[in-house]
Amino acid sequence: MKKLLREPLLHFLLLGTGLFVVHGWLAESGTYATDSIVINRGQLEHLAAGFARIHQRPPTRYELDGLINGTIREEIFYREALAQGLDRDDVIVRRRLMQKLEFMVQDIDPVAEPTEPQLREYLQRHPDKFLIEPSYSFRQVYLNPQRHGDDLQAAASGLLAQLQRLDPDEASTRGDSLLLEHRFDSIDADGVRGLFGPGFATALETLPAGIWNGPVASGYGVHLVLLERRDAGRQAPLREVSEQVAREWKYEQQQAANARFYADLRRRYDITIEGQESTGPSQALAAELRP
Numbered sequence: 001m002k003k004l005l006r007e008p009l010l011h012f013l014l015l016g017t018g019l020f021v022v023h024g025w026l027a028e029s030g031t032y033a034t035d036s037i038v039i040n041r042g043q044l045e046h047l048a049a050g051f052a053r054i055h056q057r058p059p060t061r062y063e064l065d066g067l068i069n070g071t072i073r074e075e076i077f078y079r080e081a082l083a084q085g086l087d088r089d090d091v092i093v094r095r096r097l098m099q100k101l102e103f104m105v106q107d108i109d110p111v112a113e114p115t116e117p118q119l120r121e122y123l124q125r126h127p128d129k130f131l132i133e134p135s136y137s138f139r140q141v142y143l144n145p146q147r148h149g150d151d152l153q154a155a156a157s158g159l160l161a162q163l164q165r166l167d168p169d170e171a172s173t174r175g176d177s178l179l180l181e182h183r184f185d186s187i188d189a190d191g192v193r194g195l196f197g198p199g200f201a202t203a204l205e206t207l208p209a210g211i212w213n214g215p216v217a218s219g220y221g222v223h224l225v226l227l228e229r230r231d232a233g234r235q236a237p238l239r240e241v242s243e244q245v246a247r248e249w250k251y252e253q254q255q256a257a258n259a260r261f262y263a264d265l266r267r268r269y270d271i272t273i274e275g276q277e278s279t280g281p282s283q284a285l286a287a288e289l290r291p
Helices: 008-029 041-055 061-083 091-108 116-125 145-165 168-173 189-196 198-204 238-266 281-289
Strands: 135-143 183-188 212-217 222-231
Touching (some): 091 238, 135 145, 135 189, 198 222
């Protein structure tokens, strides 16, 4: 008997029988989908058109067969995943479905193009969103801290004295090499922050114009700076930011449409939170939407 239990053929037969029983149970319980799959002419045209957009030519018969087989494989796996409940309790699937529903709302309730009075009203309500930042025109000469070491401050002082006597166009021949321009014309504060860092941009707010100043620190090291012009920030008129205002206005309107759609759906549900008193649809919605 012990010899028989150790027989590999017996193990193989028992495993095969178990798989057969499990397969039959799944089929009877509806876990395996048995619906037919039809690839219609419209789907074929869609597959061919998608291939042509990518490859700039129609697919060959062999390539189209591959696309069809891929679609069938996807459909079978999709149905089996649904049949086995793999879509449930999956955060990624839930969020993706929520996104698709929101996109559907945008198609059902599209936002109309704003009128000029609507854009002006939006600009008046949100002036801080559309401020035009200060801009600067300046020249800079770089000093590399690694090259000068403990003598950096002395080197900066000596070079600053030289620059005061030179024509500004000659300044580009002084200092250490840096993969940035020596002169910047009308670059806004955000651009300065992106290139040199926030401390450098802050320094430009108060530097006296027309003379060389420094050293001014940046993410690269230190610079001697000649501020040529500083244009103060200002409130943007609609003609200069109309596209940006329209974009923000449409986004706000779409968010409002999404909120209305959700509110309509939300009223259909009674929400129970364990450990708290059950609330009716109107009470729960009011609590959730309360600012």
